[in-house]
Amino acid sequence: MLQKTQHKNHRRSEHVTRAMTLRAWIVISVVTTMLVGPIAPGSLEAATKKETTDAALLVNQSNRLITLPPGKAVTVWFEFQNVGTSTWTNQDPDPVGLNTDDPLRRKSKFQTKRWRAFWRPTRLLQDKVKPGAVGRFRFAVKAPIKPGIWRESFSLVHGTKTRIAGGQAEFIMIVGQPADLAQVFRAQPKKTSLSFWVKPGDRIYYPLEFRNVGHASWRRDGWGTTNLGRVNPEGSPAIASTSSLSLQTTPTIVKAATRRQYTSAILDIVAPTETGLYRDSFGLVGPNGPISGSAVTVEVNVSQDPQPPFDAEPIVRVGIYAPAKPVVVTANGSYEIRNADTNEYLGTNAADSTATVTYDPTIGRYTLLSNAVATTYPHALRFVPPTDQTIIEIQSFSNKREVTIDGQTATVNDNKFRGAVEVRYAPATSKLWVINELPIEQYLWGLAETTNRAPLEFVKTLVTAARSYALYHRLRATKHADENYHLNSTTDQLYRGYNYEQRHPNIAVGTQATRGIVATHPSMVNEKNTIGAIVAAYSSCTDGRTRSYVERWGGTPGLFPYLISVPDPDGLCTNQRWLQGLDGNHMVGMSALGALRSVANQNLTYDAVLRYYYTGVSLLRAYQ
Numbered sequence: 088m089l090q091k092t093q094h095k096n097h098r099r100s101e102h103v104t105r106a107m108t109l110r111a112w113i114v115i116s117v118v119t120t121m122l123v124g125p126i127a128p129g130s131l132e133a134a135t136k137k138e139t140t141d142a143a144l145l146v147n148q149s150n151r152l153i154t155l156p157p158g159k160a161v162t163v164w165f166e167f168q169n170v171g172t173s174t175w176t177n178q179d180p181d182p183v184g185l186n187t188d189d190p191l192r193r194k195s196k197f198q199t200k201r202w203r204a205f206w207r208p209t210r211l212l213q214d215k216v217k218p219g220a221v222g223r224f225r226f227a228v229k230a231p232i233k234p235g236i237w238r239e240s241f242s243l244v245h246g247t248k249t250r251i252a253g254g255q256a257e258f259i260m261i262v263g264q265p266a267d268l269a270q271v272f273r274a275q276p277k278k279t280s281l282s283f284w285v286k287p288g289d290r291i292y293y294p295l296e297f298r299n300v301g302h303a304s305w306r307r308d309g310w311g312t313t314n315l316g317r318v319n320p321e322g323s324p325a326i327a328s329t330s331s332l333s334l335q336t337t338p339t340i341v342k343a344a345t346r347r348q349y350t351s352a353i354l355d356i357v358a359p360t361e362t363g364l365y366r367d368s369f370g371l372v373g374p375n376g377p378i379s380g381s382a383v384t385v386e387v388n389v390s391q392d393p394q395p396p397f398d399a400e401p402i403v404r405v406g407i408y409a410p411a412k413p414v415v416v417t418a419n420g421s422y423e424i425r426n427a428d429t430n431e432y433l434g435t436n437a438a439d440s441t442a443t444v445t446y447d448p449t450i451g452r453y454t455l456l457s458n459a460v461a462t463t464y465p466h467a468l469r470f471v472p473p474t475d476q477t478i479i480e481i482q483s484f485s486n487k488r489e490v491t492i493d494g495q496t497a498t499v500n501d502n503k504f505r506g507a508v509e510v511r512y513a514p515a516t517s518k519l520w521v522i523n524e525l526p527i528e529q530y531l532w533g534l535a536e537t538t539n540r541a542p543l544e545f546v547k548t549l550v551t552a553a554r555s556y557a558l559y560h561r562l563r564a565t566k567h568a569d570e571n572y573h574l575n576s577t578t579d580q581l582y583r584g585y586n587y588e589q590r591h592p593n594i595a596v597g598t599q600a601t602r603g604i605v606a607t608h609p610s611m612v613n614e615k616n617t618i619g620a621i622v623a624a625y626s627s628c629t630d631g632r633t634r635s636y637v638e639r640w641g642g643t644p645g646l647f648p649y650l651i652s653v654p655d656p657d658g659l660c661t662n663q664r665w666l667q668g669l670d671g672n673h674m675v676g677m678s679a680l681g682a683l684r685s686v687a688n689q690n691l692t693y694d695a696v697l698r699y700y701y702t703g704v705s706l707l708r709a710y711q
Contacts, residue, residue, distance in 0.1 A: 142171035143243050143254035146221060152271060154261045155230035160199060164225040165256045167243055169216050177211040181246050184210040185224050188242040188255065197228035197239050197260070208241075234263030236271060236302050259302060272373050273301035274381035277349075282386045283609060284396065284618060285358045285705070292703060293354045293609040294645060297371055297381055305350060305373065315352040318370040318377040351645070358389050365389065395603060396618050397710040400526045403561050404572040405582055407504070409518040412483055414444045414510050416470050420477035424457065427467035427509050441482065444468055444510045446519050453510070467511035469524075478585050479508045481521060486583065490590065499590075501583035505529045515569035522572045523584070527557055528602060530574075532595040533584040536679075539591040545686045546597030547693040551706070552677055553580055554598075555605040555623035558709065562616045603711060606697055606704040608649045618709055621649055621701060624676035628660035633700065634674045649701045650676050657684035676700060 147166040155161060165185070169175055175183040184207050187193045192206035202208045208226035216222040231237060236259065243254025259271050277296040285291065295315065299305060305313040354369055365388075370381035417439055424433045424442060436442055436457060443456040453464045470479055484502040491497075506525025513520055537549045557580065560566050561573045576582040588595060611619040624636070636642065636650035658681025660666040677700035685691045685699075694706050 140171040141173055141245060141249075141251045142169075143167040143222075143251045144170050145254070145256050148256060148258070150258065152259050152261070153228075157230055157232045157234060157262055160227050160229040162225060162227050163258060164223060165241070166221050166223050167254055167256075168221050169218050170253065171251070172218055174218065175211055175216040175222055177214060182210050183216075183222065183243065183245055183251070185226075185241045185256075186244045186248070188240045191242060191244075191248055191250070195239060196231045196237065199227045199229045201227055207247075228258075228260070230260060230262045236261055238302060271302045272378045274298065274371050274378045275300045276370070276381055276383050278383060278613075280384040280386070281354075281612065282388070282617065283358075283612065284388045284390075284707075287358060287360045287389055287391065289358045289705060290703070291354065291356050291358060291387065291609050292648065293612070294648075295352045295354050295369075295383060296349050297352065298349050300380070301378070305371070313350075313371055313373045313378070315354065315369060316372040316377075318368050318372065318382050354383075354385070356385075358387055361389070395708050395710045400528060400603070400710050401558060401561050402524060403527050403530050403557055403574060404509075405523045405525075405530060406567060406570060406572040406575045407481070407508075407521045407523050408484060408486075408576070409520050410483060414481065414519075414521055415441055415483040416444075416479055416481055416508055417441045418470070418472060418477050418479045420472065420474070422477060422479060423471045423473065424455070425469045425471055426464070427469040427511060429466070430469075433468075442470065446510070446512050448512065448517065451512075453512075467509060469507050469509045471507045472505075475505065475529075478503050478505060480504075481508065484521065492590070499586055501535075501586045503585040505533070505585055505588075511571050513570040518570065520570055520572065523576075527554065527561065528598055530557065530582065531598045532588040533582055534594060535581040535583040535587050535591075537591075537594060539593045541593070541683065542686050543593060543597055543600070544691075544693050545683045546593055547601050548677075548682050548686065548696045549625075549679065550594065550598045551601050551604055551606065551693060551697060552623040552625050552701075554601070554603075555607075555620050556580065556625075558605050559611070559616065559620040559622050562620060564615070601693070603708040604706055605709050606649075606701055607707055608701070608704050610648050618707065620709070621704060622647065623701060624650060624673070625679055625682075625700075626672045626674050626676070627678070628662070628666075628672065628680040629655045629658045629674045629678045630666055631656055631659055633658075633676065633678055636675055639673050639675050649704050651702050653700060653702070655681045657681040657688070 144167065145165065146168050149162070149164045153161060153163070177183065184203070187195045187206050187208075194205045195202075195208075198205050198208075203210065208228075209224050212223045212225060228239070238257060238259050240255065240257040243251040243256075245251060261271070275298045277298070281293065283291050283293075352371070359365060366384065366386050368382045368384050370383060371378040418436075420438045421435055423435050425431060426433060433455075434457065440458065445454045445456075446452070447454070451465065453466070453468055455462050455464065455468060472479060480503045482502070484500075486501045487498055488501070489496055490499050504523045504525070506523055506529060509522040509524060511520055511522060512518070531550050531554055534550065534553055536553060537546055541549075557574055560579070564573060566579075567573060567575060574580060574582070605618070605620050606623055607619040608621050609619055611621055622636075631654070633653050633655050635652045636647040637644060638652065655678045658678030660672070660680070666672075677697070682696045682700065685696050686693070691699075697706065698704060
């Protein structure tokens with residue numbers, strides 16, 4: 088349990104008759120015969136015979152850690168349960184015995200004269216061990232003369248070299264003076280501290296990673312299992328916890344050159360029901376107790392009405408386009424020209440006057456033509472409106488489309504933007520970029536991912552997902568870092584700016600109704616993304632189910648646990664290009680069509696829709 092500190096704050100059930108069952112059985116039998124043909128004589132009997140299998144499970148051993156003076160001997164033993172279907176025997180020609188392993192039948196440093204061979208210390212002690220019973224193996228080992236920490240591994244085999252699945256065992260030997268056990272079982276967590284901001288009773292589900300930097304391997308089953316557990320003895324006893332270890336691969340972290348293997352574990356706890364600030368430590372617990380160095384400090388701030396973590400609304404930078412021609416800007420009011428690097432004031436242009444910017448990469452200089460005066464600068468340039476009523480237009484930007492306004496078809500050019508406009512060269516990609524910098528809510532007003540005809544509750548759903556996605560990339564600030572912005576206006580989310588906002592005012596209404604609210608998940612919490620804003624992927628429609636992140640884009644199983652496949656019957660695509668995954672329809676996360684129909688046909692609220700498509704998320708207000 089997390090120990091509280093003194094900083095308390097504030098489908099349908101189906102009834103089948105016997106007649107129906109018999110009729111179904113007859114149909115299945117006929118269809119089966121048609122598909123596979125008549126059954127040959129004797130084949131039914133052969134089909135019912137079970138193949139024997141060999142499998143074992145280590146259930147006990149004398150000691151996994153042995154301390155001995157140089158040259159001294161000690162008896163060790165192992166017990167394996169026969170979890171296969173064959174019977175083990177210690178008689179020739181196919182006895183079950185222990186062989187040295189890693190590699191198999193390797194000469195051992197611990198061999199004594201009583202070993203059956205340099206690679207086989209012993210056979211099964213009992214004459215026979217039937218399935219379900221436990222077989223015992225006992226033999227002596229002798230410490231090497233050279234002091235140090237040593238490891239020996241064994242495999243259960245049939246005959247001389249046929250391994251029995253699951254029949255692996257090992258011990259660690261400290262030769263000489265007792266060594267620090269921390270060197271035998273030792274871990275290095277990827278993160279040593281975590282902070283969560285949750286409501287009472289919220290579930291916290293977070294993947295942890297540990298690197299084995301000790302001499303002993305970690306097991307996931309049998310004797311010596313390693314688990315994730317509480318390692319703070321002073322913690323309180325009431326927290327609900329189902330934390331468990333989940334090894335990604337069978338570990339062989341035993342030699343200096345191979346001890347850097349990672350394992351993952353899921354921290355799965357439920358926050359206390361009483362508000363306050365809580366702390367506890369979780370780590371790996373092995374056969375000898377907590378594993379040295381594995382502790383992760385967890386701090387949970389539990390509040391009924393938590394204060395937003397951001398003091399002010401975040402600003403986002405949107406890459407509008409990469410111009411091949413000079414950039415020409417103007418505005419409906421006066422606007423300032425500033426040094427984009429230092430924000431130094433360079434001058435003011437009157438309303439409707441133009442400023443033209445060119446860049447020469449051969450000399451690394453920007454030229455500004457303003458009020459018939461050309462000036463060269465070594466730094467990028469910004470055009471800044473003094474008020475929200477001043478809208479900057481990029482006259483050199485052609486972003487035209489045909490729209491219907493009051494029943495009439497017209498061609499519009501979406502080239503006007505709220506906020507500041509910056510012209511900056513990106514050396515990493517050798518491109519000049521026009522970047523729009525503005526508050527995240529105003530960015531959402533000009534988002535062309537929905538229209539004015541959509542139900543307001545759907546608009547709220549869409550903009551909350553879009554806000555979450557935008558905030559994630561604003562906080563992470565890596566996706567487009569080499570081009571100096573956070574989001575692209577076409578490849579990330581379709582952003583068309585001020586003119587689109589004016590044609591679709593309900594988007595701003597839905598944005599204002601959900602101001603600051605984002606979807607979060609504990610798995611996303613890190614030093615930059617302290618609230619855990621999610622990558623709220625969404626697409627047009629699906630083939631009846633959404634796709635998980637890993638299924639579509641690959642990666643480690645469990646990556647982005649909130650982006651998993653869910654049924655999506657309402658989101659079934661009507662456009663073949665979408666169904667084939669064209670037009671960027673990846674089908675990961677929320678299905679826009681499914682969300683729209685859920686709102687329109689089932690009267691679901693925006694938060695319910697988001698929680699359905701993004702598994703395990705919470706909604707919180709990140710700023711006022």
